[in-house]
Amino acid sequence: MIALFAAIVLAAAPSSVVTSHRKVVAEDGAALALYRYGSSASRLPPVLVIVDLGFDRSLADPLARFLAERGRTVFVAELRGQGASASGHSLRSLIHLDLPAITKVIGEPVQLIAHGYAGSLAMAAVGHELQVSRVVAFSTPMSPEPPTELQAWFLSDGARFSSLAASPEGAEIFSQLFAMGSALRRGGTRDLSRAMAAELLAWLQTGDLPLDDGTSVLARLHAYDTPTLMFLGLANAWAPSEACVLLRERSRASVQLRSFSRFSDGEDFAHVTALQGASAPSLIFGDVEAFLR
Amino acid sequence: MRACVLLVVALSGCAHVYGQDLPPEAQLHRAKTDDGVELELTRYLAVGEVKGPPVLLCHGISANARNMDLDERLSMARWFASQGREAWTMSLRGTGTSDKPPGATSFDDYWRHDLPAAVEYVRKLSGASGLHYVGHSMGGMVVYAYLSQGGQGIDAAATLGSPTRIDFGSSVESLMTNFGVRIVSPTGAVPSALGAWLTAPLQGAMNDGPFQRFFYNPQSTSPDAFRRLMIYGTADVAGGTALQLASMMKTGAFASTDKTIDYRADMAKVTTPILVVAARLDRIAMTPAVKDGYRALGGPKEWLLITRANGTRGEYGHMDLVIGERAAGEVWSKVLNFFDRHARKEP
Numbered sequence: 001m002i003a004l005f006a007a008i009v010l011a012a013a014p015s016s017v018v019t020s021h022r023k024v025v026a027e028d029g030a031a032l033a034l035y036r037y038g039s040s041a042s043r044l045p046p047v048l049v050i051v052d053l054g055f056d057r058s059l060a061d062p063l064a065r066f067l068a069e070r071g072r073t074v075f076v077a078e079l080r081g082q083g084a085s086a087s088g089h090s091l092r093s094l095i096h097l098d099l100p101a102i103t104k105v106i107g108e109p110v111q112l113i114a115h116g117y118a119g120s121l122a123m124a125a126v127g128h129e130l131q132v133s134r135v136v137a138f139s140t141p142m143s144p145e146p147p148t149e150l151q152a153w154f155l156s157d158g159a160r161f162s163s164l165a166a167s168p169e170g171a172e173i174f175s176q177l178f179a180m181g182s183a184l185r186r187g188g189t190r191d192l193s194r195a196m197a198a199e200l201l202a203w204l205q206t207g208d209l210p211l212d213d214g215t216s217v218l219a220r221l222h223a224y225d226t227p228t229l230m231f232l233g234l235a236n237a238w239a240p241s242e243a244c245v246l247l248r249e250r251s252r253a254s255v256q257l258r259s260f261s262r263f264s265d266g267e268d269f270a271h272v273t274a275l276q277g278a279s280a281p282s283l284i285f286g287d288v289e290a291f292l293r
Numbered sequence: 294m295r296a297c298v299l300l301v302v303a304l305s306g307c308a309h310v311y312g313q314d315l316p317p318e319a320q321l322h323r324a325k326t327d328d329g330v331e332l333e334l335t336r337y338l339a340v341g342e343v344k345g346p347p348v349l350l351c352h353g354i355s356a357n358a359r360n361m362d363l364d365e366r367l368s369m370a371r372w373f374a375s376q377g378r379e380a381w382t383m384s385l386r387g388t389g390t391s392d393k394p395p396g397a398t399s400f401d402d403y404w405r406h407d408l409p410a411a412v413e414y415v416r417k418l419s420g421a422s423g424l425h426y427v428g429h430s431m432g433g434m435v436v437y438a439y440l441s442q443g444g445q446g447i448d449a450a451a452t453l454g455s456p457t458r459i460d461f462g463s464s465v466e467s468l469m470t471n472f473g474v475r476i477v478s479p480t481g482a483v484p485s486a487l488g489a490w491l492t493a494p495l496q497g498a499m500n501d502g503p504f505q506r507f508f509y510n511p512q513s514t515s516p517d518a519f520r521r522l523m524i525y526g527t528a529d530v531a532g533g534t535a536l537q538l539a540s541m542m543k544t545g546a547f548a549s550t551d552k553t554i555d556y557r558a559d560m561a562k563v564t565t566p567i568l569v570v571a572a573r574l575d576r577i578a579m580t581p582a583v584k585d586g587y588r589a590l591g592g593p594k595e596w597l598l599i600t601r602a603n604g605t606r607g608e609y610g611h612m613d614l615v616i617g618e619r620a621a622g623e624v625w626s627k628v629l630n631f632f633d634r635h636a637r638k639e640p
Contacts, residue, residue: 148602176601232461234579237602242571242584245461249588257462261576263506264464268574 017068024077026101028093030086033057033078034102038068045133046106047292049076052116052239052271053091053200054161056083058188059275063113066285072292075110077102079118081196083188089195091203092212094118095125109133111292114140116239116271117200121209123247124217126226136288137230138274141243142221143250147204148237150177155204159197161189177238178271224251229291231284232259235268258287313364313521316371324383324414326406332391333358333384334411336418337374344377345636346448347419349411351382352526352615353430353454354534355485357389358382359526360429360615367518367616369427372625378632379419383411385435387482388528397479399533399550400431404438412446423448425632429615430454430578431534433569434547437586440567441559449635451568451628453614454575456582457557457589459538460545470543477539481532489523496520510574512607513617522616547589560589567593568631570624572609573600593635597627 017037024032035057047067049060057064057076064074079098081088088094099122103110108131114122119140126132147155154177157163164170192200203209208218224247232241241259248255260283262268267279274280315321320336335358350361350369361382362368373380385403387393415424426447428436433455440447460466477483496504497516505511509519537550547557567590571583580598587596599609605623607613614624 148598148600149604150602232579232581234576235574237573237600240573240580241461242581245581245585257460259461259463259579261463261465261506261579263503263576268576 017065022105024101024105026080026093026097028097030080030088030093030097032080032086032098032101033084034105035064035076035078037064037074037076038072040073042071042073044072044293045109045111047072047074047113048102048106048110048122049074049113050079050115050119050122051076051082051275053081053118053196054159054189054192055116055272056188056190058083059272060113060115062281063275063285063288066281067289067292070289072289075102075106081192082118082190087193089193091117091121091196091199091209094121095129096212099125099129103130112136113288114138115275116140117144117203120144120217120239123224123228124209124211124220126224128213128215128220132226134292135226135228136291137228137244137247139231139233139236139239139241139244139271140247141239142224143207143218143243143246144204145240145243146207147201151204151238152201155197155201157197158194159192159200162191165189179273221247221251225253228253228255229287230255230257231269231274232257233269233271233274234259234261235270236274238271256291258284313525315362316365318374319362319370322414322418324410326386326410328394328402328406330386330392330394330406332386332407332410333389334414335362335370335382337362337370337380337382339377339379340375342377343379345632346421346423346425347379347381347415348373348425348427348632349381349383349415349447351385351408351411351426351428351432351435352388353428353432354538355483355489355527355530356430357526357528358384359389360522361427363518363522363526363616367618367620369615369620369625372621373629376629378425378629381411381415383407384528385432387531397533398531399479400434400438400537401549401554403431403435403534404442404444408435408439409444409446412444416446422446425636426450427628428452428455430456430611433586436567437547437560437563437590438554438556440563440565441556442554447565449566449568449632451570451631452583452586453570453624453628454572454578454583454611455569455586456578457547457560457586458545459542459578459582461579461581466542469539477532477535479533479536483530483532483535486527486529489527493520493523496523507576508610509612509616510608510610513605513609513613513619515618518616518618519612522612557585557589560586561591563591564593566595566631566635568595568597568628570597570599570614570628572611572614573598573602574608575611575614577611595631599624 164174322334352360433452569587
């Protein structure tokens with residue numbers, strides 16, 4: 001009996017996940033950091049995770065480990081301007097340069113987990129620069145809403161995440177924008193370049209982002225047809241759910257929505273809490289794994 | 294168990310003491326619909342100089358006219374009157390002191406019979422050719438449907454937390470569409486008023502309780518205000534209306550019971566100026582649900598998101614838009630500003 005109990009406990013305990021990282025060089029010479037979770041022996045397609053602008057791979061760490069523990073090979077990419085990667089000066093280069101470089105290393109097709117505006121860019125690349133069989137989207141507005149007053153101020157000020165860590169007022173602003181009152185830590189962030197912050201602000205103001213090949217994110221949204229599971233954060237003040245649902249309205253894809261509320265689920269989910277909140281593993285991660293299986 | 298029931302009933306009785314009468318200046322009226330139902334209307338004359346057309350205020354589901362006049366301080370009706378606008382509140386059929394007709398009542402009855410009767414009555418009594426309208430929650434859906442089908446007499450409107458699509462993959466939807474529809478009949482009612490009355494004394498007894506989580510945000514509304522709303526501001530939900538909304542959850546369509554009218558599609562024909570107001574932490578009419586209506590409207594239209602990120606002191610939930618402590622300054626004043634900008638010049 002004791003042996004059986006011990007076996008159950010051991011089986012339930014999180015297994016150690018092998019992680020490694022490597023440098024990927026884009027066509028223009030920019031160095032990008034790519035992290036692998038789990039072994040490369042999985043027969044299922046690799047999972048590529050793109051977290052939002054301003055954040056690094058640590059935001060995806062709990063989900064990547066969760067999937068790797070269940071036999072998936074997960075790659076978390078830091079695009080230019082994120083984490084340990086080179087500086088970034090254009091959102092468009094994420095689509096045209098970074099994603100092709102990364103898929104050259106990990107192979108295609110991939111299954112994509114997309115988060116926030118960087119995730120929206122990755123979804124705009126689907127069928128173009130990126131061959132993807134399934135997408136899990138966390139608050140990815142492909143046609144953003146006009147910015148709130150706070151967003152406009154933050155982006156006009158250069159999206160300086162470091163300034164938010166410097167004072168209680170900054171912590172309050174971070175909480176409002178990204179965590180809606182949650183006490184989640186503010187580590188794992190990096191300031192956007194002025195150029196990127198201005199480009200993101202213009203994207204929010206106009207609802208569309210022109211791309212170098214003459215298309216735009218919105219134009220690509222209309223042609224998007226990859227099966228997608230999308231998680232909406234009711235309390236997401238950074239990438240609001242009213243913008244994200246346009247994927248269902250305007251694309252040709254089969255889009256399943258999942259929304260949560262503090263009333264029915266104990267959690268509204270804000271921009272970072274959907275990936276790092278205490279209830280994310282129980283409410284979200286299992287559905288992600290099932291959808292990608 | 295018996296003692297608990299007795300305690301709740303006793304407490305509910307005490308709670309009634311806090312119910313407040315309408316103010317002396319409120320004038321009670323009855324308007325008759327084209328299918329013979331008498332509706333409760335209450336008039337609040339403009340204080341001082343009249344500065345624009347009368348404003349008709351309509352409550353949401355499971356509610357009555359008192360949502361718009363909870364007390365001296367939390368009263369959209371008295372606030373509009375104080376701003377020089379004659380204000381009228383109304384109770385849809387089966388709510389407040391309005392008649393509850395026999396047989397089934399659906400959402401369609403509200404825009405087809407009730408709103409036209411109220412609009413005509415107010416126009417006649419006030420002498421105004423056109424009104425301004427504020428609808429909270431389902432009260433906004435009613436005006437969407439009314440205007441989409443060619444309804445007249447409203448020159449500008451504001452909707453507060455009014456969804457036109459409610460299928461966003463939540464567990465509440467799953468519960469309603471799989472279980473709720475089985476226990477409700479079209480001719481029956483969901484006894485939400487009794488539930489509210491019985492549980493009213495418990496408001497404020499626990500922090501972060503289920504009512505706070507669902508209906509309001511304590512950052513913006515006091516538990517005492519919500520307790521009083523539950524005592525005299527709630528109503529049963531007509532079974533037909535509940536089933537129609539459950540169908541919305543299941544199909545994503547904003548349509549008539551018989552499916553012959555697609556309100557959302559017809560909203561593109563609306564040319565009445567409408568201000569669409571949503572609250573970031575509205576867990577009943579989520580922002581995408583409200584934005585769906587904004588997108589469907591033909592225009593002119595404006596979108597207003599109530600959130601700290603746009604300058605409010607606290608986040609707003611569903612009921613905070615009508616009984617919030619700071620709603621007059623943070624919400625209603627913006628509605629009035631919209632009306633003033635779109636006021637039609639009277640001949």
